[in-house]
Amino acid sequence: MTDKPLKQVRLGAHFPGVNNTTVWSDPASGSHIDFSSFVHLARTAEAAKFDFFFLAEGLRLREKKGLIHDLDVVGRPDTLPVLAALAAVTENLGLIGTINATFNEPFEVARQFASLDHLSDGRAGWNVVTSSDAFTGENFRRGGFLDYADRYSRAGEFLDVARLLWDSWRDDDIVADAATGKFVRRPDVGTFDHRGRHFDIDGQFTVAHSPQGQPILLQAGDSPEGRDFGAAYADAIFTLARPVEASQEYYRDMKTRVESFGRSADELLILPGATFALGETPEEAEHNAAVIRRQQVSGQTAIQFLELTWKRDLSTYDPDGPLPDVEPDTESESLVKGQARQAVDPVAQVKQWRELAEAKHLSIRDLVIEVSARQTFIGTPSSVAEQINDRVQADAADGFILVPHITPSGLDDFAANVVPELQDRGVFRTEYSGGTLRENLGLPESTTRRAAPATV
Amino acid sequence: MTGYLHTALALDGVGWHPAAWRRDADNARRLHHADYWLSLAQLAERGHLDLLTIDDTLALQSESYGTPVPRTDRVRGRIDAVLLASRIAPLTSHIGLVPTVVTTHTEPFHVAKAIATLDFVSSGRAGVRLKVGVSRHEARLVGRREPPEVTLDRLDDPDVKKAVVDAFNEAADAAEVLHRLWDSWEDDAEIRDVPTGRFVDRDKLHYIDFSGEWFSVKGPLTVPRPPQGQPIISVLGHGADPYRLGALGSDIVYVTPRDAEHALGIVDEIRWIEESVHRIAPRTRVLGDVLVVLGDTEHEARTRLAELDELAGEPLRSDALVFAGTADQLADLVGGWSTAGLDGIRFRPATNAEDLPRLVQDVVPELQRRGLQREGYAGTTLRENLGLARPSSRYAVKEAS
Numbered sequence: 049m050t051d052k053p054l055k056q057v058r059l060g061a062h063f064p065g066v067n068n069t070t071v072w073s074d075p076a077s078g079s080h081i082d083f084s085s086f087v088h089l090a091r092t093a094e095a096a097k098f099d100f101f102f103l104a105e106g107l108r109l110r111e112k113k114g115l116i117h118d119l120d121v122v123g124r125p126d127t128l129p130v131l132a133a134l135a136a137v138t139e140n141l142g143l144i145g146t147i148n149a150t151f152n153e154p155f156e157v158a159r160q161f162a163s164l165d166h167l168s169d170g171r172a173g174w175n176v177v178t179s180s181d182a183f184t185g186e187n188f189r190r191g192g193f194l195d196y197a198d199r200y201s202r203a204g205e206f207l208d209v210a211r212l213l214w215d216s217w218r219d220d221d222i223v224a225d226a227a228t229g230k231f232v233r234r235p236d237v238g239t240f241d242h243r244g245r246h247f248d249i250d251g252q253f254t255v256a257h258s259p260q261g262q263p264i265l266l267q268a269g270d271s272p273e274g275r276d277f278g279a280a281y282a283d284a285i286f287t288l289a290r291p292v293e294a295s296q297e298y299y300r301d302m303k304t305r306v307e308s309f310g311r312s313a314d315e316l317l318i319l320p321g322a323t324f325a326l327g328e329t330p331e332e333a334e335h336n337a338a339v340i341r342r343q344q345v346s347g348q349t350a351i352q353f354l355e356l357t358w359k360r361d362l363s364t365y366d367p368d369g370p371l372p373d374v375e376p377d378t379e380s381e382s383l384v385k386g387q388a389r390q391a392v393d394p395v396a397q398v399k400q401w402r403e404l405a406e407a408k409h410l411s412i413r414d415l416v417i418e419v420s421a422r423q424t425f426i427g428t429p430s431s432v433a434e435q436i437n438d439r440v441q442a443d444a445a446d447g448f449i450l451v452p453h454i455t456p457s458g459l460d461d462f463a464a465n466v467v468p469e470l471q472d473r474g475v476f477r478t479e480y481s482g483g484t485l486r487e488n489l490g491l492p493e494s495t496t497r498r499a500a501p502a503t504v
Numbered sequence: 505m506t507g508y509l510h511t512a513l514a515l516d517g518v519g520w521h522p523a524a525w526r527r528d529a530d531n532a533r534r535l536h537h538a539d540y541w542l543s544l545a546q547l548a549e550r551g552h553l554d555l556l557t558i559d560d561t562l563a564l565q566s567e568s569y570g571t572p573v574p575r576t577d578r579v580r581g582r583i584d585a586v587l588l589a590s591r592i593a594p595l596t597s598h599i600g601l602v603p604t605v606v607t608t609h610t611e612p613f614h615v616a617k618a619i620a621t622l623d624f625v626s627s628g629r630a631g632v633r634l635k636v637g638v639s640r641h642e643a644r645l646v647g648r649r650e651p652p653e654v655t656l657d658r659l660d661d662p663d664v665k666k667a668v669v670d671a672f673n674e675a676a677d678a679a680e681v682l683h684r685l686w687d688s689w690e691d692d693a694e695i696r697d698v699p700t701g702r703f704v705d706r707d708k709l710h711y712i713d714f715s716g717e718w719f720s721v722k723g724p725l726t727v728p729r730p731p732q733g734q735p736i737i738s739v740l741g742h743g744a745d746p747y748r749l750g751a752l753g754s755d756i757v758y759v760t761p762r763d764a765e766h767a768l769g770i771v772d773e774i775r776w777i778e779e780s781v782h783r784i785a786p787r788t789r790v791l792g793d794v795l796v797v798l799g800d801t802e803h804e805a806r807t808r809l810a811e812l813d814e815l816a817g818e819p820l821r822s823d824a825l826v827f828a829g830t831a832d833q834l835a836d837l838v839g840g841w842s843t844a845g846l847d848g849i850r851f852r853p854a855t856n857a858e859d860l861p862r863l864v865q866d867v868v869p870e871l872q873r874r875g876l877q878r879e880g881y882a883g884t885t886l887r888e889n890l891g892l893a894r895p896s897s898r899y900a901v902k903e904a905s
Contacts, residue, residue, distance in 0.1 A: 235574035348701030
């Protein structure tokens with residue numbers, strides 16, 4: 049190593065979500081809904097001194113082939129009430145939630161996050177996502193009102209307005225001086241006025257300036273437009289785990305973009321999502337990883353996975369048998385709704401899979417396990433700590449948002465065994481140093497109203 | 505009927521008297537802090553009150569209906585009531601938690617999942633008070649509508665009348681959507697059937713396909729059926745429009761009788777409306793609101809009120825009856841309202857600092873001595889507190905029949 053000081057690792061705990069990463073069939077799998085599960089994961093994360101707890105969101109149940117998808121976990125409680133309730137049973141843990149900027153209004157969302165920041169004494173964070181699909185819109189007043197191309201334009205203006213509102217009260221506006229009878233310092237507290245392309249609003253904001261001033265903002269877009277949006281607005285990027293070199297390239301790209309918006313590179317943290325499998329020996333870890341992947345890919349899940357590419361009903365095929373002999377349907381629309389899916393050439397994809405299956409004698413289920421992602425980190429606690437630390441010191445990431453595969457106990461082993469290894473290396477806190485999430489993440493105090501990006 | 509009354513506590517700021525904060529400035533500075541509200545909830549729970557409500561609007565507090573009043577001597581600013589209720593839920597155990605939600609500018613789908621989640625984090629103690637927001641300045645905060653200017657002296661203007669009626673009709677649609685969404689998962693929809701690989705039985709998840717004048721909602725809810733099945737819906741009403749909303753879509757109506765005779769008339773009117781809309785759910789619980797100023801003697805209570813009025817610079821005005829007197833006298837009033845047919849009382853303490861402890865320490869024991877209030881909680885859910893059974897999902901019933 050050079051004499052460059054060691055970077056501190058940032059860690060988030062992602063409550064298991066509603067895709068097949070989450071294993072519900074294991075006897076250890078508990079409720080995804082009961083509050084006690086959220087308490088367990090949050091307290092585990094806090095005892096291990098994690099930076100924050102993270103909740104995802106979905107605004108419509110996913111569908112495949114026109115039917116509600118039933119093979120993965122279905123249903124979850126509402127993001128913000130869960131985080132507010134967790135504020136009651138934790139003291140230092142950051143509480144970050146995903147809220148869609150498309151199917152909400154800025155006044156209401158700004159009010160909710162400012163409230164959460166008060167209720168948690170400065171631990172609130174918002175993962176901003178956008179969508180524009182009419183499918184989700186069917187649950188909301190305006191339906192699918194937003195053009196795909198306008199997602200970031202609206203989201204950017206949404207954040208501009210939210211920031212305007214968060215800054216509309218000054219820290220000292222509430223005086224509550226019984227002797228003089230003055231409750232607020234000025235009659236026009238919270239006054240705002242915004243005229244824009246997407247929002248035309250004015251009035252008085254209701255929530256006093258919150259402990260962090262501005263809640264932490266996370267963002268996850270990956271297109272060039274999404275990257276600029278994140279670089280302009282976000283405090284941290286929740287991105288995909290990539291191989292080390294690709295991660296470094298992404299990291300460099302984002303830090304360059306941040307600076308192009310007049311911010312300093314250390315004002316933006318890069319936090320990939322990461323899965324893991326642990327064992328007392330490397331062999332045991334590999335074995336556990338394989339067991340988990342088999343649990344994640346049931347026979348039915350494997351068939352559905354192939355159907356996304358074949359665009360045909362393959363339900364009559366045996367998941368333990370060979371790959372389907374029919375050719376993919378290249379004409380049909382996507383069978384999936386409510387979930388992002390990347391477009392690939394189905395014919396080429398199928399050809400490649402057939403060759404792989406033949407070479408390795410793989411059944412449908414074996415193939416899907418083979419081609420779906422391996423855990424990001426596999427190994428002994430010491431080895432996983434080393435892998436995490438190496439990536440952080442090599443500027444492939446600033447830390448990770450860990451996604452356990454079991455609710456609610458999936459982080460227990462990591463917290464008990466990997467975290468002490470990181471602490472021994474001097475790269476992870478042993479006590480919380482700050483009072484707010486912003487302080488714990490080592491981010492500069494919120495400078496109000498950063499310059500908006502020119503491109504979005 | 506057991507003869508017991510339902511008792512509720514209405515919370516707004518540090519109390520309902522506009523000068524309450526002058527006697528409680530330390531807490532007034534803590535109105536954005538969870539601990540203050542938690543201490544109130546825990547005190548109310550010691551008095552075995554069935555529920556507490558938390559007032560809220562999207563707009564900043566104002567002394568005038570139509571426009572914001574720019575003054576500095578009244579409490580200003582507050583946090584979101586649903587999140588506040590969620591924050592105190594894990595640290596309380598029996599009291600129902602009923603935050604206020606504005607239906608006019610919010611998404612019914614978001615409201616349904618928030619209240620369902622409040623029901624999960626409180627283990628079955630969630631309710632909601634639905635409120636309309638018809639003022640123009642409130643609409644400007646959200647910016648999607650341009651309603652007519654609504655002030656109390658323009659209530660006969662046809663445009664204003666229509667705006668008010670529309671807002672209540674929209675609230676009734678919102679209540680219908682909440683009910684359907686909370687039923688959209690049958691109780692046993694989660695099956696975790698390993699042989700077939702299915703986590704849910706999708707036949708037990710239902711599209712609600714609501715389509716109305718103000719919104720359409722497809723469903724199902726993204727949150728499974730909450731512990732109470734249906735969390736409690738409540739409304740505050742001063743006349744036929746909100747009474748009709750109550751009869752159509754709520755479990756509780758808070759009303760503001762001037763006296764026992766007026767209470768009798770209100771209850772009659774609500775029962776008549778319930779019949780006219782062919783209500784099939786158990787009849788609404790009608791709770792009378794009273795703003796209370798308590799003292800060891802009537803003289804002391806009246807002196808307290810006079811002092812608060814003096815601090816406020818004007819006599820207290822309220823939509824609810826203002827009561828100043830002793831715990832005994834308040835129990836007399838409550839007994840009279842009970843005889844007139846009210847199902848319960850919602851107390852609005854003039855000052856939380858003084859009147860809430862007196863309610864719990866003096867009024868509750870007196871009501872219990874008179875057989876008007878239970879000695880303890882009837883159960884652990886709000887529905888149980890209210891004597892309401894847990895309903896089956898309407899969609900499950902439909903299939904069974």
